[in-house]
Amino acid sequence: MSAESPGRRLGLRGRVMLTFALGAALVLLLLAVSVFTISRGYLLDQRERSAQRLASADADFVKRRLAAPNADPRAALMALDPAADTILLLLRHGEWISADGNPPPAPPTPSLLAEVAAGATTLEPVTVGELPYLVVGVPLGDGDAFFEFTPIIELRSTIQVLGTVLAACALAATVGAALLGLWASRRVLHPLRSLAGTAASIAGGNLDSRLPEDNDRDLNTIVTSFNSMVDSLQRRIERERQFVGDVTHELRTPLTTLVTSVEVMHRHAAELPDRPRRALELVGSELDHLRRMLDDLLTLARTDAGLHHDDEEPLRLVDLLDHVLAGQAATPVDADTDGPVLGRKLALVRAFTNLVDNAERHGRGLARVGLHAHGDHVLVEIDDHGPGVEPAERERIFERFATGRTARGSSAGTGLGLALVAETIAAHGGTVHCTDAPGGGARFVVALPLDNTPEDTIE
Template sequence: MGGWAAARRMPRPSLRWISLRLRLMLVFALVALAAAVSASGIAYWLNRDAVLTRTQDAALEDFRKSLQDNTGSLPLSPTCPELQEAADRMAATSQKYEVLLIGKVKGGGSCAAPSDRDLFTLATVPKTLVTAVNRERKVTESNPYPYHLYWQRITLNGKPYLVGGAKVIGGGPTGYLLKSLENERADLNSLAWSLGIATGLALIGSALLAQAAASTVLRPVQRLGDAARRLGEGKLDTRLRVSGTDELADLSRTFNRTAESLQKRVEDLSSREAASRRFVADMSHELRTPLTAITAVTEVLEDEADSLDPMIAPAVQLVVSETRRLNDLVENLMEVTRFDAGTARLVLDDVDVADQITACIDARAWLDAVELDAERGTMARLDPRRLDVILANLIGNALKHGGSPVRVSVRADDQQVVIAVRDHGPGIPEDVLPHVFDRFYKASASRPRSEGSGLGLSIALENAHIHGGEITAANSPDGGAVFTLTLPRDASGIEPGSGDGAGGGDRAEGDAQ
């Protein structure tokens, strides 16, 4: 299950790499966009200012000269046709602007002479411009003229225009010009489109550059991530090819040094662990021969206990009990070494779970202390010997530390069998619960020499795991501890092969509670 879950999580790192690539490309694109927009905006405004300034300066200068030339020859009080003729002459220049002349005429009154009555009248001129043009300034050294030329940009019917005006000094008429800026706007729009296209091309170019940069930068990082995952999967010989002298190359060298150090450390620990397992296995095997002889002697002494001196009988009984305890410990150690070495195998058979539990209880004379709630006919394909070891340890642990009556209940569905073993004792302290299946763990330091070896519950858990099952420990709300064993109905898919079937002792062991 763990391997499958790890495999299912593997795509996540690639998603992170894609996200990092996109973020890098986005940063490049934003920087390029900001730079392109800033450059385009500055270029547009500089060109706009230059184009408009050049156009309006040319028009205003031409208007100023034309106003002087065409109104200088007019009488002091011209007629309205004379003003109109002057306005037409002024509008006929190459600058192509319309002219409006306003002045006092013979006979009193004033006359407005526009070169285009439909387009340009006095109402077209902004009032602020009219006021500025007609305002007389004080003549000083710094201001030699009482009247000046003023201009303003306006919009008529959605089109841009330049309006300028000046008053002829010496009582002459006041002249206004109206020049269209439509051509300049078209040129500026064309420039804006060109700058927009250039900005888009710059954005595309930055994306391509970001893609190349991302590939260059992220490819080594991705290789480093792949190597780290392989290292995490246990492939300790994983190394990276190092080239260059940049930061990524230095990171790769650091990874290689770390992997090499880790490999040496793991190999050292593995060799020590293997030596330790061999020592325990060899010691257990070596102890079996003298233990066999000692066991035979203790059985004879036990049979003759009634005829022994009363002063010697307690010592003989102590030797008998300690010999059995030592024999159980050796058997359990041999079973633990099989699990650690991975040589433990299942010998599967079709088992009636209720009959198996009954046989386990009957073989240990626990019938009066155990209540069984199980329907006969609940079949499962399991290893009966290992199931007996599990049940013996769980029920024996409950009797030893929880007290009778111990209740064993069985529930099953199409997929699994659940066996709950509950006692009526004080329960398991909360700080002990996480450690009940630890090897040699004993909840009370005041009883380091209990009858159990401290391996029973650990062996029971290993036997459950080899079936593809699990054991959990908890406290019942009504008091007492509850050990729940969950096994598959068919363990064939978990362990298809069969082994020697050798295992640990079948006595109830465990000092968890």
């Protein structure tokens, strides 16, 4: 079996939200990188142009001061009024001169010196004492040169702030896109949840469930098609139920006549020879089998159609089981709870009677009946002395007409008793299953939801 892909584990909503988030993240990443690169290049270019213009103006001023007789190079540098943290250097006749009289903190690189010596005004980024600068070299003629170190700390901080803001905006927009994807997925899945809920209701037996009309023209086709399908399905099921009920009802009249005739013949059975008498017993047995089958079919048809002889009421299963076991004096109910359930008394009596009869007919006799609380359910356990039920057959025995080998080697039953039990218990919101009894044999376990009706209303 292949491993489930990560996308399948996320579910449709997760995939939609992830798609929105990844799409937004990719677009915003590209946009943020583009904006950052363009803005950084523009700011650096403007700063370099400003540094070059300022250095050229300062170089012209120094050059004019040096042209005066007996000019002092250091005084010429000091006459300038540079911005804070700006470093001024003068290369005069091969000697480095600074405005403060100290040696230059970081002389220009050889490549910069070479370009300036060639007569070109040159700019180059450098680091002085771990601080970033732009150094501009301006040739003054006769081998002299002027160098101005302009600090760009604020520019670097501005670029860092710009990068941080762009990253934060991209992250926030990605989260916003994910939330938008979540909202969009909920909107998209809302019709599917409505469809799933209606389908589950129909599967639970409520064939009157329909999808509500929707003003969305794209969904109207689905809603109309689904409701039309359910209408057609309901009509077909109702026709089949009606057919089964009519056929079963029509068979009761000739069957009653046959049963009456056989009973009359049984009164004179002693006058018949052995062979006709055995044939009469066989006919009587088969008629009894057919009568019970018709009764079960009628009960199933009424259950399918939702027709019942009684209404739901709070019931004590202890009393109900005692009633069912009235003819089984040696099998008391082993009960540790008297929790009530809400149900139809006649239907539940018939269901538990079928389980007891099943144990007597096919399980070599009833062994035990237990009643226990289990969470918000009450469990009824019915054990027999038989050989048990094979695991592969434990679901099939609750199907209609499961006789022969499916019914533990017996063909005496109608094949409808356990099917009627399963449908009756399901109609009460419960479940029934077969397992192994601790002492051998089969155990049928019925789980019914507890009722919270006040005690004084329970009969």
